[in-house]
Amino acid sequence: MSNTEIILNVDDNEPGRYATTRILSRAGFQVIEAGTGSEALRLARSASPQLVILDVNLPDMNGIEVCRQLKTDPHTASIMVLQVSATNVALLDRVSSLQAGADSFLIEPVEPEELEAVARALLRLHRTEAQLRRSLAERELLLREVNHRVKNSLQLVLSMLSLQGNEFREAGAREIFAKAIARVTAIASIHERLYQDNDPLSIDMHTYLNGLCAELARAGIGEERHADLRTEIEPLRLPTENGVSLALIVNELVMNALKHGRPVDRPAIVHVKLRRLDSGQGQLIIADNGPGLTASASREAIVASSGLGSRLINMLVRQLNGQLRIEDADGYAVHITFPLQPAPTWGPKS
Structure with a gap:
């Protein structure tokens, strides 16, 4: 586990929040706390935790709604969410949490070993997804660079064809070169657009x-x-x-x-x-x-x-x-x- 990974523990019940934080801290995690949904959303944006352990019952808003807002905000969507509850444990409650974007659900009370194991599993998943996002970003940059270089190479070909075409006196030969230039221009303009577009694959x-x-x-x-x-x-x-x-x-x-x-x-x-x-x-x-x-x-x-x-x-x-x-x-x-x-x-x- 990286020592920069942060877990946000959200629970309005102070004794329960303290117990969860102690378990996670003893396991070597860096833990920050919130007692309300609004505070959880603020800390999620400012502290950038990798995992949020989120109680369903909060004083200001439902934990499921907090989860939904976390997962729909581009700045926090990649954060893993572990929803927990001792009262909202019916099938419909668990399904609602997962539909809101929760990555897992645990029914309290939770054994310390299980809480630690699930936290580590979700953090591993977060690291894997982060690596995939970095790979996609690198691939995007590579594709853009390839399209940029292809466009520049085709522009060089166009310049060479234009210079060569000017040397022909015969109208037929000049027309052939004009058509060749138009064909290369059509391809070059596509690569230029691909370089500028947000989607280089289409x-x-x-x-x-x-x-x-x-x-x-x-x-x-x-x-x-x-x-x-x-x-x-x-x-x-x-x-x-x-x-x-x-x-x-x-x-x-x-x-x-x-x-x-x-x-x-x-x-x-x-x-x-x-x-x-x-x-x-x-x-x-x-x-x-x-x-x-x-x-x-x-x-x-x-x-x-x-x-x-x-x-x-x-x-x-x-x-x-x-x-x-x-x-x-x-x-x-x-x-x-x-x-x-x-x-x-x-x-x-x-």
């Missing part, structure tokens, strides 16, 4: 895809005329790997729509929609009001040919275990339906 698709589409609209890929890029992104958090796949798909299809999906007789409109279906699947739709495949054979290159964009999209759809469907009426639309994977839970340090 990505907020609503915020990210809206930002990505705004960047693509400002870039004006291959066309100086204005295009109205409209987004309808439902609030969804997806595992990072799924978020990266969707982001790259959106990047490819929106760039294609901005270049090939502009009608000649009316303003260009591109829709990007992401929603949750009742079937538990997700659906991504990217549609424009352009000429469609029949009037522009080059549009087919994005999904039906052996080009890099086509191969990339089909590979990403397979990674999502999704299905791709094309509509070519009143424009051009790609529908991608995929099973929604639950985002991994992230336990921030408490």
Whole structure:
């Protein structure tokens, strides 16, 4: 046992409180005392004990309510609570204590050996949980550092691609490099968001895809005329790997729509929609009001040919275990339906 561990003994009965403190002190524990619920809450916050031995009957508030407040306060939630009582010993009383967050319950009178043994067991559990919280905190810092370094590395790649692309005189080569830069930018921006997010294991698709589409609209890929890029992104958090796949798909299809999906007789409109279906699947739709495949054979290159964009999209759809469907009426639309994977839970340090 660490000599910094503190037990808070809460009992309004002075002789009983003295007896419990004496047992614990003789066992080598550091013990502080409280006679009321409000005093117990104050000492729990100021002295940071690792264990509270808490009587149910207190003069100002019920010990079960004290336990509930301890367990719902982030500053005291990790404290172990041993509820004790000589009168409130019915099954319902014990269940109520445990439902309020108590870690154990003892019926008084308690033999000194049992009290000491239970106290040591709960303190061992507290040390184990504390170590887990430290490990989670270290893991969080590591993930953030990894995402930060990946983002910086990708920014270096972007700079190198930009410098290399400026050396090409041929328009086709410059366009290839521009697409490569856009793909790397999409990935880099995800890692930047993961570095800033409270949850580095998943990505907020609503915020990210809206930002990505705004960047693509400002870039004006291959066309100086204005295009109205409209987004309808439902609030969804997806595992990072799924978020990266969707982001790259959106990047490819929106760039294609901005270049090939502009009608000649009316303003260009591109829709990007992401929603949750009742079937538990997700659906991504990217549609424009352009000429469609029949009037522009080059549009087919994005999904039906052996080009890099086509191969990339089909590979990403397979990674999502999704299905791709094309509509070519009143424009051009790609529908991608995929099973929604639950985002991994992230336990921030408490």
